[in-house]
Amino acid sequence: MIPRAFVWLALSVVAAGRAEEAADPHAQIQSDFEKRVGDYVKIHKTAQEGLDKLKPTKSAGTIGNQEDALAHQIRELRRNARQGDIFTTPIAVEFRRLIGITLQAESTRIEKSLRRAEPVRLAALRVNRKYPEGVPLQSTPPTLLLNLPKLPAEVDYRVVGRALVLRDVEANLIIDFVPDALPARTHAP
DSSP: OOOHHHHHHHHHHHHHHHHHHHHOHHHHHHHHHHHHHHHHHHHHHHHHHTSOOOOOOOOHHHHHHHHHHHHHHHHHHTTTOOTTSSSOHHHHHHHHHHHHHHHHHHHHHHHHHHHHSOOOOOSOOOTTSBOOTTSOOOOOOHHHHTTSOOOOTTEEEEEETTEEEEEETTTTEEEEEETTOSOGGGSOO
């Protein structure tokens, strides 16, 4: 039989953990985001399993074919993907909050960084679509990246207009995005 003191201790630890999660809803939302990204990475890896390994090459055509094949496999596995699957409403609100905090402290530096880069404007962002060829991949200002959740190597953040885009690096695929993540004043016209 388990001693009562041990049961009470175990219940106290569980209750304390739940209270800590409830006390910090921001951490809970970021944890949900990380789980969703992790689930996407599993899909990415499953899609890669069905493809031949790309051998080192300088051939843009070969690299492009591999990229297209991976994107196709991912689309098949995520055929019902929609904007907001990863950046749910609470997660999008949290990202806007994190970006806002960063801008309060570093707005001049971030605005300069965004203006120095070649501003990217796309008519419409669409989940599960390739990031258009010939359109520059505007980097996300490092100061901003420091305050966003870290990402696995398979995905990155990109700024497109005022949107924050989550992109599959190898498939060059738009996974999800937060519209109006950056205030209008932070991006060059």
